[in-house]
Amino acid sequence: MTRLVDDADFVVIGTGAGGATAARVLSAAGHSVIMVEEGPSLGKQARARGLLDAMSQSVRDFATVATEGIAPIPLLQGRCVGGSTAINSGIIWRTPADVRLAWRRDYGLDDLVGPGLDRAFDVIEEELGVATVESSVMGGNGHLMAHAADLLGLPGRPMRRNVPGCRGRARCLQGCPEGARQSMDVAYVPRALESGARLHTLCRARRVLFRGSRATGVEGVALDACTRKPIGKFRFSAHRAVILAAGAIHTPLLLLQSGLRRNVGDGFQAHPGVAVLGRFREQVGMGYGASQAYEVPLRDRDMKLESISLPPELLATRIPGAGATWQQNLARLNHFAQWCAIIRMETRGRVRRGLFGGPRVHYRPTHRDVERLKQAASLLARMLLTAGAEEVYPGISGVRSVMTEAAQADEILAAPLRQRDFHLMASHHFASAKASNDARHGVVAPDLGVHGAQGLYVMDASALPSNMGVNPQHTIMGVVMQAAERLAS
Amino acid sequence: MTRLECTWITDIVAAFAPPGGPGLAPGTLEVDYLLVFRRVGREATRRAAFGLRIAVWVVALSPILLGRGMRTFSRLRPCEQTALLGQLLAHRLFAFRELTLLLKFVAAIALLGTDSVRERSGYDLQAATSVQTGTGARHHLPLVPASEPARMPSEPPGELV
Ligand SMILES: Cc1cc2nc3c(=O)[nH]c(=O)nc-3n(C[C@H](O)[C@H](O)[C@H](O)COP(=O)(O)OP(=O)(O)OC[C@H]3O[C@@H](n4cnc5c(N)ncnc54)[C@H](O)[C@@H]3O)c2cc1C
Numbered sequence: 001m002t003r004l005v006d007d008a009d010f011v012v013i014g015t016g017a018g019g020a021t022a023a024r025v026l027s028a029a030g031h032s033v034i035m036v037e038e039g040p041s042l043g044k045q046a047r048a049r050g051l052l053d054a055m056s057q058s059v060r061d062f063a064t065v066a067t068e069g070i071a072p073i074p075l076l077q078g079r080c081v082g083g084s085t086a087i088n089s090g091i092i093w094r095t096p097a098d099v100r101l102a103w104r105r106d107y108g109l110d111d112l113v114g115p116g117l118d119r120a121f122d123v124i125e126e127e128l129g130v131a132t133v134e135s136s137v138m139g140g141n142g143h144l145m146a147h148a149a150d151l152l153g154l155p156g157r158p159m160r161r162n163v164p165g166c167r168g169r170a171r172c173l174q175g176c177p178e179g180a181r182q183s184m185d186v187a188y189v190p191r192a193l194e195s196g197a198r199l200h201t202l203c204r205a206r207r208v209l210f211r212g213s214r215a216t217g218v219e220g221v222a223l224d225a226c227t228r229k230p231i232g233k234f235r236f237s238a239h240r241a242v243i244l245a246a247g248a249i250h251t252p253l254l255l256l257q258s259g260l261r262r263n264v265g266d267g268f269q270a271h272p273g274v275a276v277l278g279r280f281r282e283q284v285g286m287g288y289g290a291s292q293a294y295e296v297p298l299r300d301r302d303m304k305l306e307s308i309s310l311p312p313e314l315l316a317t318r319i320p321g322a323g324a325t326w327q328q329n330l331a332r333l334n335h336f337a338q339w340c341a342i343i344r345m346e347t348r349g350r351v352r353r354g355l356f357g358g359p360r361v362h363y364r365p366t367h368r369d370v371e372r373l374k375q376a377a378s379l380l381a382r383m384l385l386t387a388g389a390e391e392v393y394p395g396i397s398g399v400r401s402v403m404t405e406a407a408q409a410d411e412i413l414a415a416p417l418r419q420r421d422f423h424l425m426a427s428h429h430f431a432s433a434k435a436s437n438d439a440r441h442g443v444v445a446p447d448l449g450v451h452g453a454q455g456l457y458v459m460d461a462s463a464l465p466s467n468m469g470v471n472p473q474h475t476i477m478g479v480v481m482q483a484a485e486r487l488a489s
Numbered sequence: 490m491t492r493l494e495c496t497w498i499t500d501i502v503a504a505f506a507p508p509g510g511p512g513l514a515p516g517t518l519e520v521d522y523l524l525v526f527r528r529v530g531r532e533a534t535r536r537a538a539f540g541l542r543i544a545v546w547v548v549a550l551s552p553i554l555l556g557r558g559m560r561t562f563s564r565l566r567p568c569e570q571t572a573l574l575g576q577l578l579a580h581r582l583f584a585f586r587e588l589t590l591l592l593k594f595v596a597a598i599a600l601l602g603t604d605s606v607r608e609r610s611g612y613d614l615q616a617a618t619s620v621q622t623g624t625g626a627r628h629h630l631p632l633v634p635a636s637e638p639a640r641m642p643s644e645p646p647g648e649l650v
Contacts (some may be wrong), residue, residue: 050602050607051598051601051602052525052528052529052598052602055532056528056532061532061533061534061537062529062532062533062537064532064533064534064536064537064538065534066534066536066537070583071583071587283614285614286612287612287613287614288614311601312601312607312610312612313597313598313600313601313602314597315612316597316600316601317590317593317594317597320578320579321575321578322504322505322506322571322574322575322578322593323504323505323506323507323510323568323571323572323574323575324510324511324512324571325575326505326506326512327506327510327511327512327513327514328511328512328513329512330506330512330513330600330601330610331511331512331513331609331610331611332512332611333610333611333612334610334611334612334614356535358534358535397579397581397583397586401579420583423590
């Protein structure tokens with residue numbers, strides 16, 4: 001077995017929203033930085049169009065990591081350079097004021113969410129070319145949603161995204177073939193490399209090394225590019241600090257594997273999403289336009305509605321039936337629109353280490369969360385029908401599978417539904433190593449340093465103390481940018 | 490996987506969209522379902538891979554489990570197979586419908602992951618969207634295959650008629 005050894009001021013685990021931002025700031029400040037990434041580095045030419053190849057390359061375990069229990073919720077995570085930003089839709093949202101207030105009040109994060117956060121947002125938006133989706137790339141799916149919102153008087157708007165020069169290929173999940181999306185593999189990882197940082201891909205960190213309570217490095221295994229089986233070991237030493245940014249599912253695992261337990265993995269939150277499909281007489285053309293283009297934020301109802309153009313393989317799975325009816329619809333894929341709602345669920349779960357070393361995520365939506373799901377699905381069905389859909393497929397067991405009139409959307413509200421009746425998916429994860437100024441309630445302090453350890457930081461979605469009801473990448477980056485700047489100085 | 494399981498997989502997954510059916514119908518042997526099933530199983534977590542295998546057994550034995558005689562899925566006539574899949578997908582028992590859905594996922598990936606089939610689906614046409622915009626105008630986007638260069642955002646949007 002080969003053995004890889006390296007050392008630097010900072011060792012950063014993970015190259016997603018958090019890790020790449022930390023590496024970019026620290027290397028720009030003149031520090032030596034090692035970035036460690038479990039997944040491969042994928043250039044835009046390498047990104048496949050077909051879902052099977054695309055997801056095998058960049059999505060952890062083909063999106064089959066899921067919550068425990070009878071009705072598992074898949075937890076989507078990127079596993080490649082850029083992390084989940086390399087498969088996301090590039091939607092950019094500043095942290096809402098009410099969330100900032102709550103984080104100050106309940107967790108003492110005054111510094112992280114104060115005016116410095118707005119400055120960080122300004123920098124990031126400038127560097128990532130954040131702009132509102134232009135009408136020409138909104139696509140039929142987005143335009144239709146705008147139309148529905150208009151008709152129903154809902155407060156919708158085109159999204160803001162970090163995809164300058166988007167050409168509407170509708171391939172955010174598979175990887176932008178133009179390299180237009182400023183995901184971390186395109187934006188901050190290259191910047192860090194230019195500033196002298198080093199990147200070790202296909203290296204899975206297993207545990208943090210300590211001398212006393214001071215983190216001194218990381219060890220793990222190097223993986224084969226094809227089989228992803230271990231082919232060697234590595235040991236990277238950190239002169240100043242180790243930064244964990246492996247995402248809200250894997251950072252707590254690393255902490256647990258490194259012997260840190262207090263509050264680790266507790267309080268995990270998410271934004272599970274529910275989607276509804278509609279078939280229109282006219283062509284919608286989901287294959288053209290920004291993957292996600294239009295949104296209706298309903299913060300007072302803990303939900304945010306979004307247009308979402310899926311790869312045809314996923315779209316087909318959601319169309320009901322088998323045989324002739326299914327096949328007839330498959331021949332008209334171009335006539336479908338799909339919109340989803342992400343729900344700010346109140347429930348809190350926990351992340352633990354499973355039998356084979358992988359994560360076990362316990363997460364059960366509350367009764368109120370399920371009510372939110374019902375409201376969201378009903379509203380989406382109503383919107384699609386109002387926009388002129390001939391047929392709407394809510395994809396919820398226990399209600400009719402095909403709706404043709406707006407009034408039928410109310411059946412979702414009236415039905416005695418449970419979580420298992422919905423098909424959910426969660427791609428926003430939070431709070432599994434919460435920041436708090438009180439060590440009794442958090443894992444990391446407001447400077448994102450792990451309570452009770454020296455030279456060990458968590459700089460990713462795990463440190464955010466709660467979910468927010470909006471897309472999290474920008475908040476993660478803004479919070480990490482400030483914490484990394486303090487660490488750099 | 491045993492040879493019996495491989496036969497079951499091909500029979501079950503292919504039955505979601507039988508050749509010769511209406512709409513998007515693959516040709517015989519146009520789609521390699523078994524290969525896709527194997528790959529999905531390899532990429533998935535152990536738990537999910539196990540779930541996939543259980544799904545094959547449950548659907549294969551569903552005629553027996555549902556009291557429809559001592560026949561496996563493979564022994565049913567093609568039209569019966571497809572009808573049974575439809576029933577399982579809508580079954581009131583969570584396990585039946587979710588496990589069947591897993592196999593439908595494989596079917597969809599295999600079907601639309603086959604270039605020739607995907608082309609016939611029309612998904613990649615940049616739709617001539619006829620969307621009523623807020624002003625009541627109809628907004629048309631050009632009908633161009635997505636493989637051709639799309640317009641840059643700086644170029645004028647689709648014509649309004
Ligand atoms: C499909 C999808 C769409 C999304 N869309 C949006 C959107 O439009 N806007 C938005 O704001 N948010 C979106 N999100 C969420 C957003 O992308 C994430 O919240 C964000 O990227 C999380 O950042 P992170 O740094 O915590 O983790 P990640 O970005 O997931 O990065 C973690 C990295 O750590 C690596 N890693 C994990 N374990 C190890 C280990 N042991 N050793 C080495 N490396 C390891 C992983 O491979 C990964 O690259 C989306 C997410 C998904 C999955």
